[in-house]
Amino acid sequence: MTKIRIAVQKSGRLNEDSLQILKDCGISIDNGKDQLKATARNFPLEVFYLRNGDIPQYLRDGVVDIAIIGENVLVEKGNDIAVAEKLNFSKCRVSLAVPKGVKYNSVKDFEGKKVATSYPNTVNEYLKSKGVTAELHIINGSVEIAPNIGLAYGICDIVSSGSTLFKNNLKEVEVILQSEAVLAVSPTISEERREILKKIQFRIQSVLQARQNKYILLNAPNDKLDEIISILPGMRSPTVLPLAEEGWSSVHSVITRDTFWEVIDELKQAGAEGILVCPIEKMVL
Numbered sequence: 001m002t003k004i005r006i007a008v009q010k011s012g013r014l015n016e017d018s019l020q021i022l023k024d025c026g027i028s029i030d031n032g033k034d035q036l037k038a039t040a041r042n043f044p045l046e047v048f049y050l051r052n053g054d055i056p057q058y059l060r061d062g063v064v065d066i067a068i069i070g071e072n073v074l075v076e077k078g079n080d081i082a083v084a085e086k087l088n089f090s091k092c093r094v095s096l097a098v099p100k101g102v103k104y105n106s107v108k109d110f111e112g113k114k115v116a117t118s119y120p121n122t123v124n125e126y127l128k129s130k131g132v133t134a135e136l137h138i139i140n141g142s143v144e145i146a147p148n149i150g151l152a153y154g155i156c157d158i159v160s161s162g163s164t165l166f167k168n169n170l171k172e173v174e175v176i177l178q179s180e181a182v183l184a185v186s187p188t189i190s191e192e193r194r195e196i197l198k199k200i201q202f203r204i205q206s207v208l209q210a211r212q213n214k215y216i217l218l219n220a221p222n223d224k225l226d227e228i229i230s231i232l233p234g235m236r237s238p239t240v241l242p243l244a245e246e247g248w249s250s251v252h253s254v255i256t257r258d259t260f261w262e263v264i265d266e267l268k269q270a271g272a273e274g275i276l277v278c279p280i281e282k283m284v285l
């Protein structure tokens with residue numbers, strides 16, 4: 001039977017969430033330690049554990065059909081590779097930063113200066129688009145230390161919470177791009193494997209929808225129902241069922257994870273009681 005081949009980061013920031021999303025899609029993978037390749041037990045899929053930075057080339061060469069990879073790595077090394085889904089984890093940005101003490105006016109300040117980075121193509125493209133020429137000092141890690149040891153004027157690296165910049169006495173001055181984990185597709189994927197990809201995409205979409213929403217149940221006096229329903233949009237509209245007690249109803253709906261505390265406050269104000277909020281496992285729209 002034909003299997004789709006997926007690349008997942010071997011170890012690092014993407015590994016755990018990548019395997020979790022496959023698991024939430026109902027795909028079981030036997031995960032032996034130090035195993036570089038694994039086969040799913042219940043889905044036509046093989047997993048290859050690779051370095052994030054090597055994945056664009058494997059996709060291009062058709063060694064793997066799909067991959068879970070940081071979008072920033074595709075910008076750097078895989079502009080020719082298509083993204084099938086954004087996965088809503090490992091969110092970060094790629095930014096330029098300079099020492100806190102530097103008086104910074106604009107990106108023109110980088111003209112003729114040295115920039116330390118692991119993302120040379122990204123920096124070059126960005127500076128070129130701004131008409132700035134800088135010298136790049138390419139290093140693979142601990143980029144934030146470069147200005148402090150006199151290696152560079154500024155840096156370009158990944159920023160998330162900003163704490164690495166802070167600890168190294170740097171300030172973020174330009175955001176070049178926003179990134180998150182994505183499902184990327186090889187330009188050479190076969191039609192047969194594209195059909196398997198469609199199934200994975202359908203499952204991923206159901207999992208991501210479910211993660212962003214909560215199921216809410218509450219009791220409401222019937223004379224408050226209109227107001228309560230207006231607070232709860234639901235997938236189509238809320239479900240309303242009579243309670244055994246006369247004059248009361250049970251209302252069921254779906255609310256987004258980001259807003260549910262505000263929605264609960266409004267519901268309580270409007271007279272809702274016995275509010276339950278439950279996770280949703282899968283959500284098919």
Ligand SMILES: Nc1ncnc2c1ncn2[C@@H]1O[C@H](COP(=O)(O)OP(=O)(O)OP(=O)(O)O)[C@@H](O)[C@H]1O
Pocket residue numbers: 009010011012013014050051052053054069070071072073090091092158159160161179180181
């Ligand atoms: N601090 C962070 N917060 C959120 N996401 C991040 C952060 N740092 C990196 N990422 C994202 O996770 C991806 C993997 O980062 P990680 O540091 O684990 O590996 P790497 O060194 O880029 O790759 P490799 O697997 O080739 O060693 C990055 O490409 C980026 O998309």
Ligand SMILES: O=P(O)(O)OC[C@H]1O[C@H](OP(=O)(O)OP(=O)(O)O)[C@H](O)[C@@H]1O
Pocket residue numbers: 013140141142143144157158159160161162163164165
């Ligand atoms: O803004 P923050 O939340 O501090 O995150 C940013 C830091 O995270 C990443 O490093 P990582 O920890 O992945 O180390 P690495 O250089 O070994 O990949 C990145 O290269 C930054 O240094």
Ligand SMILES: [Mg+2]
Pocket residue numbers: none
């Ligand atoms: Mg890193």
